[in-house]
Amino acid sequence: MNGTGKSTISKFLYDLDRFPSCNFNIDGSFSPTVYNQSFIDDNFVNSSMQEGVFTLSKDNADLEARVVEKSKLREKLLAIYNKIKSDISLAKQAQDDALKSAIDEVFKQKHVIEKSSLEPFLKSFKTPKRKFYEQVERQKGENSQSINDLDIEYQSLNQFDKNLPKAIILPAPPELSLEDIIVLSEPIVGSTNSQLCDFIAKLDNLYWVKSGKEEYLKEHQTKCPFCQKETIDESFRSELSALFDKTYEHGVEKVQAIESSYCQNFTRYIDSIKTEFTNCSMYDQEQHDVDPLIELLERAYRDNLDLIKSKVKSPSLGIELNDCSDKLNPINKLADEINKLVDSVALKIKKFEENEKDIRNRMWDSLRYHTDGIFSLKQRIVEEKSSEIRLLENKLERVKQIGLKVANRISTLRSKTSNIDDTIDRINESLKSLGITGFEIIASREQEQKNYFVLSRGCSGQLILATVLESWYLTSDSFGAKPAL
Incomplete structure (x- = not known):
């Protein structure tokens, strides 16, 4: 009914400070919300721009808060994930360093062999270092002979590769009949x-x-050569001759x-x-x-x-x-x-070839025996780091699974938020249902107002309503989640 004071009461409730002499009591802690011509004049007619102060959907706001919370968790998980990956890389690098050091130490034995008669056995194993190392590593390491002993043995074998050595045959000792x-x-x-x-x-x-x-005693001598007396006569000579x-x-x-x-x-x-x-x-x-x-x-x-x-x-x-x-x-x-x-x-x-092969095999096995300490140290480091890597990889997998769950949760939350275009359409429909048909909310057609929404009164006047920047990032990180708006 006209003239009953509806507008006056709405003005009072809209701005209590304009009517200091009036008051009213409301049971409970409520604040009046008035939508009247004064509200329209203040917020739409007399304002060149409507600041983005309204919420399209309270559920959207709640969902966005939860997305932000989950996104922060995802970022923490990503930091943990990257730290674990870095630790795994360091452990693998330690394994590589241990292997490289072992290869260098074992390869030093090659120079010892090169100075001996065993040098031909290095054929096809002089380079690269890794090939020499792997050849030594394959051995059982049961032969404790030194390279010097094998060198002497091989020299001995080579010395007689064409002429058999002659055995010592002692002659029979002289004997009397x-x-x-x-x-x-x-x-x-x-x-x-x-x-x-x-x-x-x-x-x-x-x-x-x-x-x-x-x-x-000379012939015809009569004087004794000893006593110098004339004692030598024919009779004495005859006796001497008879004696001998x-x-x-x-x-x-x-x-x-x-x-x-x-x-x-x-x-x-x-x-x-x-x-x-x-x-x-x-x-x-x-x-x-x-x-x-x-x-x-x-x-x-x-x-x-x-x-x-x-x-x-x-x-x-x-x-x-x-x-x-x-x-x-x-x-x-x-x-x-x-x-x-x-x-x-x-x-x-x-059996020269057979024995040559035997010496060659024993040379490689001897190298393995005398470098066992190098292989043991390398193996200990590799096993320790392998155990560390397995633990880190298990931890990484757990973090990854949690991260995927968080990413999926973020995607689920985002799927529940309202689309801005659908929301605008619903607002316009609601305005019409309320009998407000003099304007509607539309996207701005001005290039400089791209991504703006405006109130349109038809073909002429437009009132900038709000700036809406809807940036949906299509890229995904390792968790498969989209960053929050």
Whole structure:
């Protein structure tokens, strides 16, 4: 009904301060909200722009607050995620550094081998370092031989790859016949037909008498060379001749022949022993010094020769030569030791390729044995870091799963917010339903007012309502979530 005071009351409720003399009481804590011509004049007619102070939807505001909260959580999770990835990278780098250090240390062994006869075994493993390292790593590491020992062994094998080493074959020692032994053992005495025999035998000076006869008693000499008296006559000469008859002379000649033969035989024997050792390629004078042993043996044979010579000088002596076998035994023993080496090398030469391969395999295995500490240290570091990486990756996966859930939650919340165009349409519909048909909210057509919404009264006047910047980012981070508006 007109004139009943509706407008006046609405003006009072719209601005209480304009009516200080009026008041009213409302039960409860309520504030009046008035939509009348004064509200329209103040907010639409007399204002060139409507600030963005209204909320299109309270639910949207709540949802946006929750999106912001979830986005902050997502950012924290992303920071944790990146930190874990960084820690994993550092752990992997530590593994790489341990491996590189091990490769460098093991590769140093290559220079040792290059200075030895084993250098050909490095073929195709000199470069790169990693290839040499992996070849050593594949070995079992059971051979404790040094590279130097293997070098000596391979040099020995190579030394005789074409010519087999000659074994030492010692000659048979010189021996006297039974007849010679008897001749030396039995005294040679003058004939018993001489009157001088008993006298000389009593004095045991037969050799002295014989020497005097041969050296001092000349033909036709009558004066004794010793007492210088005329005692030498034909009768004395006959007695001397009878004393040293042909039998005596023959016996002495036998002893002299034995002396000559024995001297030649043992000299030839000693020279043959020396030749056998020097002709053996496995003989090393520094390691197998046989010369002192040969000298002892030669000395023993010379002692026997001296005995035979004493028999020549004193035929009446009976002699027995010394056994030299005790001096020969050390030489035989040394020859046996060298021949074992000869046999060993000869066997290896017959299977040269097989033994060469065996030495090559043992060289690689020896390298693994002597670098075990390097591999152990590297393995310990790698295993420690692998354990650390597994823990970090498990933690990373948990963070990732939580992040995906948060991202999905943000997407779900965003899907529940109202679209701005739909909201504007609903406002316009609501205005019409309220009977307000004089204007509507539309998007500004002015280029400088892009993204603005305006109140339109038809073809002319437009009132800028609000600035709406709706920026939906289509890019996604690792969690698959869109950043909050």
